[in-house]
Amino acid sequence: MNDHSSALLTDHYELTMLQGALHSGAAARRSVFEMFARRLPEGRRYGVVGGTGRFLELLERFRFRTEELDFLSDRGVVDERTLEWLSEYRFSGDVWGYGEGEAYFPGSPILAVEGTFAEAVLLETLALSVYNHDSAIASAASRMSVAAGGRPMIEMGSRRTQEHSAVAAARAAYIGGFATTSNLEAGRAYDVPTSGTAAHAFTLLHDSERHAFEAQIGSLGPGTTLLVDTYDVERAVSTAVELAGPELGAVRIDSGDLGRTAARVRRQLDSLGATGTRIVVTGDLDEHSIQALAVAPVDGYGVGTSLVTGSGAPTVSLVYKLVARARGTGPEEPLEPVAKRSVGKPSRGGRKWASRRLDDHGTAVAEEVFPYDPGTAVGTRPLLRKLVSDGEIVGHESVHEARERHRATVDELPEQALRMSRGETALPTVFH
Amino acid sequence: MNDHSSALLTDHYELTMLQGALHSGAAARRSVFEMFARRLPEGRRYGVVGGTGRFLELLERFRFRTEELDFLSDRGVVDERTLEWLSEYRFSGDVWGYGEGEAYFPGSPILAVEGTFAEAVLLETLALSVYNHDSAIASAASRMSVAAGGRPMIEMGSRRTQEHSAVAAARAAYIGGFATTSNLEAGRAYDVPTSGTAAHAFTLLHDSERHAFEAQIGSLGPGTTLLVDTYDVERAVSTAVELAGPELGAVRIDSGDLGRTAARVRRQLDSLGATGTRIVVTGDLDEHSIQALAVAPVDGYGVGTSLVTGSGAPTVSLVYKLVARARGTGPEEPLEPVAKRSVGKPSRGGRKWASRRLDDHGTAVAEEVFPYDPGTAVGTRPLLRKLVSDGEIVGHESVHEARERHRATVDELPEQALRMSRGETALPTVFH
Numbered sequence: 050m051n052d053h054s055s056a057l058l059t060d061h062y063e064l065t066m067l068q069g070a071l072h073s074g075a076a077a078r079r080s081v082f083e084m085f086a087r088r089l090p091e092g093r094r095y096g097v098v099g100g101t102g103r104f105l106e107l108l109e110r111f112r113f114r115t116e117e118l119d120f121l122s123d124r125g126v127v128d129e130r131t132l133e134w135l136s137e138y139r140f141s142g143d144v145w146g147y148g149e150g151e152a153y154f155p156g157s158p159i160l161a162v163e164g165t166f167a168e169a170v171l172l173e174t175l176a177l178s179v180y181n182h183d184s185a186i187a188s189a190a191s192r193m194s195v196a197a198g199g200r201p202m203i204e205m206g207s208r209r210t211q212e213h214s215a216v217a218a219a220r221a222a223y224i225g226g227f228a229t230t231s232n233l234e235a236g237r238a239y240d241v242p243t244s245g246t247a248a249h250a251f252t253l254l255h256d257s258e259r260h261a262f263e264a265q266i267g268s269l270g271p272g273t274t275l276l277v278d279t280y281d282v283e284r285a286v287s288t289a290v291e292l293a294g295p296e297l298g299a300v301r302i303d304s305g306d307l308g309r310t311a312a313r314v315r316r317q318l319d320s321l322g323a324t325g326t327r328i329v330v331t332g333d334l335d336e337h338s339i340q341a342l343a344v345a346p347v348d349g350y351g352v353g354t355s356l357v358t359g360s361g362a363p364t365v366s367l368v369y370k371l372v373a374r375a376r377g378t379g380p381e382e383p384l385e386p387v388a389k390r391s392v393g394k395p396s397r398g399g400r401k402w403a404s405r406r407l408d409d410h411g412t413a414v415a416e417e418v419f420p421y422d423p424g425t426a427v428g429t430r431p432l433l434r435k436l437v438s439d440g441e442i443v444g445h446e447s448v449h450e451a452r453e454r455h456r457a458t459v460d461e462l463p464e465q466a467l468r469m470s471r472g473e474t475a476l477p478t479v480f481h
Numbered sequence: 482m483n484d485h486s487s488a489l490l491t492d493h494y495e496l497t498m499l500q501g502a503l504h505s506g507a508a509a510r511r512s513v514f515e516m517f518a519r520r521l522p523e524g525r526r527y528g529v530v531g532g533t534g535r536f537l538e539l540l541e542r543f544r545f546r547t548e549e550l551d552f553l554s555d556r557g558v559v560d561e562r563t564l565e566w567l568s569e570y571r572f573s574g575d576v577w578g579y580g581e582g583e584a585y586f587p588g589s590p591i592l593a594v595e596g597t598f599a600e601a602v603l604l605e606t607l608a609l610s611v612y613n614h615d616s617a618i619a620s621a622a623s624r625m626s627v628a629a630g631g632r633p634m635i636e637m638g639s640r641r642t643q644e645h646s647a648v649a650a651a652r653a654a655y656i657g658g659f660a661t662t663s664n665l666e667a668g669r670a671y672d673v674p675t676s677g678t679a680a681h682a683f684t685l686l687h688d689s690e691r692h693a694f695e696a697q698i699g700s701l702g703p704g705t706t707l708l709v710d711t712y713d714v715e716r717a718v719s720t721a722v723e724l725a726g727p728e729l730g731a732v733r734i735d736s737g738d739l740g741r742t743a744a745r746v747r748r749q750l751d752s753l754g755a756t757g758t759r760i761v762v763t764g765d766l767d768e769h770s771i772q773a774l775a776v777a778p779v780d781g782y783g784v785g786t787s788l789v790t791g792s793g794a795p796t797v798s799l800v801y802k803l804v805a806r807a808r809g810t811g812p813e814e815p816l817e818p819v820a821k822r823s824v825g826k827p828s829r830g831g832r833k834w835a836s837r838r839l840d841d842h843g844t845a846v847a848e849e850v851f852p853y854d855p856g857t858a859v860g861t862r863p864l865l866r867k868l869v870s871d872g873e874i875v876g877h878e879s880v881h882e883a884r885e886r887h888r889a890t891v892d893e894l895p896e897q898a899l900r901m902s903r904g905e906t907a908l909p910t911v912f913h
Contacts, residue, residue: 170682212607260507
């Protein structure tokens, strides 16, 4: 979708605010917006930043072309002067952000956008849509990866989320530690490895399970994964090994008591000499059931619904707030902190920097947030990367780099961060 | 996005099943797949079908062009023969479905796809992605509309869901009874009315709340909606009426105890002569808090997070199952029912038809499902519409038609269906 404008993936009021600010003259005031979470989803010990790479892609396509301007004009969304301004819109400011895959905590300034009010306010809705979704999925994926303890996981939730969310979810899950996805568009668009073999329909289509297995092995080879729970699992496993031999790649179990069935199937496979045949389990898994299967002879997990719905937290409630702005409109005017006083929704004014404090063993002990750039100091790791410089995107990276960053950041977290039980935030956020 | 192929918005295994079925020869067997829910989300009394119109749009663009085939070939997803078959793919079968906006119940056959196995299986993932998402949102929207009892609602959840889900959610919410959306792309793509004025950032940008209000009124006119809770609500309301006069369109309250604040603001507005100024409340509303505000002087609601996350049910667990197939490959071969025997996931084999039974007062009393076409009978309303005929899409309609259907179907439901408390399914599903 690389030639489409992303400019209307936004809220009506961003444009009417622009119109009002052009009217008052404040549109040109230098401003800083920050994205952060006031809290983590209930019981979560850490969050994972997802969406950085997608946001940068969409920012590149945030352009008001004739089609977009005609719509805004026909509907009377904004006035002529605003339409003219929009027709020349290019974000020309700077953006800093946490690296994608990085852990975050309440108050972590995971994105900072600096530019004129006009150019920065327009990005609010899009930035939040991308980060709130992708971070929810990356956070859930990370917990599941920890629960799986190294056993590979397949993301297969496309059918349980909107078709484009499915692509973003597959990407975020990969960053959060999943090995592959069922989603082909995620393979094409983001180079996420894809996998899959057959569903129950394939067995039901044929005159018998034997016919179905013969067709699948004949077409995909004995290394394929056969789904063995359409009728009777024991008979299916026996037929599978008879037809594919001990080179059978894997069997998949999608129903029943997965742990007990896996144990029975393992014994049967071993007794048939198929000791190298793997067992993959699927069917309403989440981090808790994955962890419960740790003692079962399971070689891989397929996870769908719980992953793509953020395992109980389909959004992570990130907000994008004006934290500072100049009073005058010159590029050198000093920034002044601003914050509203709404009941129950405090904000901290002023641009922020962040680093993670590590102890002598390299274990994270605190999230530190500063109202100035603290530079690099021994025992701290700066968390903000430059993503956009004078309007030029400089923060592109592959999902593989983000996945590697995620792995490193999780390794650095204290042990209690990785427990599946509900708990407190694993690191305190210290505001300097 | 109308020129993009939707063909890779699907699961890897749909294509490997196709390859296996081409290998065995069963790919050409006439087949029927049905989409249904085994149950409603916990405590829900009815579901609402969403996604029909979007599915038909995406079906029109389900084409394997050179770009898609190259990806499948490079990654070795399927073999040469399958790639050739895909290059000529056009769905040539028939599709029936519940009208969009219609209520549904467990077992309701909300979509039936008939064609060869090959052409029908390929649509599984895409159909489920669209319907599972859009029906979740339409169902939540419908409950909120009932709770709001005629007061207009604004959908404003774009920032709390993926950017393309946001568009689909705005569309589904409109069908489910919302009056407008904040999402501009939903306005352009689906003709959903859009609305919005300003956020807290607009007030913070200016040197004072007074300056901000002056700019907004000067630019958008006195009929605008002013956000009054950035600092002190009472002072803001006083400033708002002073500047806009009694023609002030509305004030918006986004924090605190919305009911009490609305009552206080109503008295203040009335005392200032602004008796026609409306009060709009926003901020973490769901159907329960909307209902609780029934006694407050509130003129409209803005709903975000709870709506776009399906109010606790972000997916409605629809499945797409092979229910019948022929043994031979001719177009006239008789269909035979099929069903798997997996533990805890029973399916009913065979193509189904459905109608809603009404009592003498026109109130719905049962969902009736037949293994044959029962025709039209007094006291029943057939529920399936022809959506695709011999590959040609015949079921296009506007969101306005779907919205009207939804209104009519809700009016027909028994009173207990419309309660907000958790309950049983409002209508029994009777399988004939």
